Amino acid sequence: MTPREAAEYLSVHVRTIYRLAKNGEIPGRKVGGSWRFKKGALDQWLSWREDPLTDGKGYRERVQGSK
Numbered sequence: 001m002t003p004r005e006a007a008e009y010l011s012v013h014v015r016t017i018y019r020l021a022k023n024g025e026i027p028g029r030k031v032g033g034s035w036r037f038k039k040g041a042l043d044q045w046l047s048w049r050e051d052p053l054t055d056g057k058g059y060r061e062r063v064q065g066s067k
Contacts, residue, residue: 006037010046 003021006028007014018035020026027041
């Protein structure tokens with residue numbers, strides 16, 4: 001989904017989506033210079049936000065550390 005669609009889905013401003021994506025705080029990918037988001041990845045991110053790990057790592061560190 002596009003940043004606008006992600007913002008609508010998460011009920012936040014589109015600028016918030018861009019900021020979170022730029023900082024690696026939300027799962028997303030740049031495709032041809034434009035951000036894209038998967039609904040399933042956003043759902044997982046929301047679940048994590050509701051029940052974060054106690055290690056203090058952010059989304060990016062938690063995902064990369066699990067590989």
